[in-house]
Amino acid sequence: MxxxxxxxxxxxxxxxxxxxxxxxxxxxxxxxxxxxxxxxxxxxxxxxxxxxxxxxxxxxxxxxxxxxxxxxxxxxxxxxxxxxxxxxxxxxxxxxxxxxxxxxxxxxxxxxxxxxxxxxxxxxAPNFAMGAVLMMQFSKMAAKFFPDIEIIEKHHDQKVDAPSGTAIKTAELIQETRQSKQQGRSDEEEIIEGARGANYDGMKIHSVRLPGLIAHQEVIFAGPGETLTIKHDSYHRxxxxxxxxxxxxxxxxxxxxxxxxxxxxxx
Structure with missing residues (x-):
């Protein structure tokens, strides 16, 4: 070969x-x-x-x-x-x-x-970790049944972009199956600007940047009386x-x- x-x-x-x-x-x-x-x-x-x-x-x-x-x-x-x-x-x-x-x-x-x-x-590819790709696909599947969603992505403190490409790609995939809605109270007020994260089609995306992290993301889905979390962690490049x-x-x-x-x- x-x-x-x-x-x-x-x-x-x-x-x-x-x-x-x-x-x-x-x-x-x-x-x-x-x-x-x-x-x-x-x-x-x-x-x-x-x-x-x-x-x-x-x-x-x-x-x-x-x-x-x-x-x-x-x-x-x-x-x-x-x-x-x-x-x-x-x-x-x-x-x-x-x-x-x-x-x-x-x-x-x-x-x-x-x-x-x-x-x-x-x-x-926004992410080449096989597990992260599956995490995004599972999130797309779950969004059809749980439209109330928040994404938390965590990366090392030298990453220049926020949200991460993986978080944006996840939100795009979720949008394909999720019924569009604005989450939370209509009169919600941020005491400190940005406290509730970025808004993508009504769902929230939060970016964490700290030394020691590599690449981590969890997608939290919520319904009456239950939550579902789909999570992926890369501990090494x-x-x-x-x-x-x-x-x-x-x-x-x-x-x-x-x-x-x-x-x-x-x-």
Whole structure:
């Protein structure tokens, strides 16, 4: 079986370095390049704390794609950079697997059209933890019967966006089956602004940011005399690697851009 050539963007970050360790352990994957603002021209093996791999760092993704033969891009950066990287990958015939959240609707539409035009598959996933994907799907199922819902998502204090992409995706999925309603009292008053969280179609989303956390979410459903809580916890960034590995295997056979890992897991 031929190996899949991989480029990792955001390779020196916590998620990116975990992806490098996954690639190092998998004989069917071959790292051919890394894209990062740091370490331009240096080899991965020369950087303390990173695996002993010979691929080179680039600070320009287009230069990287011109110099190496890549099959798949794993992007674990930020929404602004991830959008540019995903577009560059599609233009160069490289299949993107993107774990960056925060794309706008317009950006997703543009990338979807570009993938269709190029007949190249890609995957953008708010969360690559398999359990988190199932948590979102179970929440969608429960919302049909329990329309009173609050979402609490908790992440490390270095996360820049709130709510998380997973929380937003969960709310979007819930909206597909939930009867729209404004929850709580109509005359409810926040003594401190924001105390009740963000409002999404009448349900509330709360974001917690604390050191020591990785990625955690619970969705609380309530009805007369009962509550149902669906909860998922990622205690280590390794929890996202099984989903990324699954996405790599799937994306090489796709001819369109997919948003959400559930479309591949549950088909």
């Amino acid at each position: 031929s190996r899949i050539n991989i480029v990792v963007a955001g390779a020196s970050g916590k998620m990116g370095s975990e992806a490098l360790r996954m690639i190092e352990k998998d004989p069917t994957l071959h790292l051919v390049g890394c894209v990062d603002l740091r370490y331009n021209g240096q080899k991965v093996s020369e950087i303390d704390g990173l695996p002993k791999l010979d691929a080179k760092f680039y600070n320009d993704i287009n230069q990287c794609f011109k110099e190496v033969k890549a099959d798949v891009l794993i992007d674990l950066t930020s929404p602004k950079v991830g959008y540019k990287h995903t577009k560059a990958a599609l233009l160069h015939g490289v299949r993107p697997v993107v774990g960056t959240t925060g794309f706008t609707t317009e950006q997703l539409e543009e990338l979807t059209e570009l993938a269709k035009e190029k007949q190249i598959g890609g995957i953008i 390794e929890s996202f690697m099984s989903g990324i590995r699954f996405a790599i295997d799937q994306v090489v056979n796709l001819t369109e851009l997919i948003y959400g890992l559930e479309h591949l897991m549950l088909d």
